[in-house]
Every structure is written in structure tokens, then in C-alpha cells.
Amino acid sequence: MGLFDGLLGNASDANHQTVKKELANVLMPDENIDLAFQLVRDLIVFTDYRLIVVDKQGLTGKKIDYKTFPYKSISRFSVETAGHFDLDAELKIWISGAADPAQSLQFRKDKSITQIQQALAVAVLK
Template sequence: MGLFDGILGNATDIKHEEVKKELSAVLMPDENIDLAFKLVRDLIVFTDYRLIVVDKQGITGKKVDYKTFPYKSISRFSVETAGHFDLDAELKIWISGAVEPAQSLQFKKDKSITQIQQALATAILK
């Protein structure tokens, strides 16, 4: 079901070892992965220090945009769940001092949005 969920745009859990290998050049030596989700080709990774959003671009996915959000800089976030006619759930993240969201992620009628919301709340409200 994981591959099918990924194709549909649903976030699926991904093994931490796999993510650690893929992000070896990005992670600090003592940084641990708490949660990781795959959204088609993109990743949403919660570490003990920050949120990392990995956006693979282009047809081959060789061009990659790594966005880091230290938990202390996230001022707020919102989650809009999917409805009957609007099938997309959406997560928006604001950083301190910004009027517009720094990151917006869309999910297709996804149950992982609840787990992602809880992880984000736990990380920024510590």
C-alpha cells in the first residue's frame, strides 16, 4: 500500500536508516531522526533539532531543494483537513516575522497529516 499511497500524494512512513543515508550530507553528526514521511518523491523529516523539507525537482529528481526550519523559528502552523469535495489536506508553516507561510505542503486525503501536526506541535511547543 505504501507505493500506491505515494503515487496518490499521501505521506507514508519511511525508514529512518534510509533517510539518514539520503541526508548524510545535510544532517549534523549527532542529529537524530525522530519521524520521516515520504510524499511522492519529497520528504518531510523531523529531527531532534529541526524540520527538514526535501523537494526533489525535475523529471529525474536530481535537482533537490533542502529547506531547514529550526523549531525555535517556527512561529505558527495551520492544518486544513480534506473534506468531501476538497480532497486535499494542507499544512502551512510560518517562521517568525513572516506574513506569508514559509512552506505549504499538500496531501491527498491523508491520515498522516494528524501525526505530522502532532509531531510539529510537540517540537515547537517544548
């Protein structure tokens, strides 16, 4: 059901070894992956030091946008859960000094948004 969930906009757990290989040129030598979620081709990765959002663009996915958010620079975040008529859940992340969210991610009715919110709370508030 992972691919089907991905097509519907649901995040699914990603294999840490696969993600580590894919991010080999992005991760620091001693950086470990704590959590990873896949959204069709895109990734949301929590490491010991930062949140990485990987956005694969275009039809082939060869163009990739890597966004890094060090936990210490995340000033706040919000999660809006899906309702009965509004099927989208939304995560917004603000960085220090910014009035607008630096990142906004949409999810379909999804249990992963709760895990992502908890992981952000632990990383940012500890």
C-alpha cells in the same frame, strides 16, 4: 500500498536508516531522525533540532531543494483537513517575522497529516 499512496499524494512512513543515508551531508553528526514521511520522491523529516523538507525536482530528481526550519523559528502552523468534496489536506508553516507561509504542503485524504501536526506541536511548543 505505499507507492500507490504516494502517487495519490499521501505521505507514508519512511525508513529512518534510508533517510539518514540520503541526508548524510545535511544532518549534523549528533542529529537523530525522530519521524520521516515520504511523499513520492519528497521527504518531510523531523529531527531533534529541526524540520527538513526535501523537494526533489525535475524528471530525474537530481536537483534537490533542502529546506530547514529550526523549531525555534517556527512561529505558527496550520492544518486544514480534507472534507467530502475538497479532497486535499494542507499544512502551512510560518517562520518568525513572515507574513506569508514559508512552506505549504498538500496531501490527499491522509492520516499522516495528523501525525505531522502532532509532531510539529510537540517540537514547536515544548
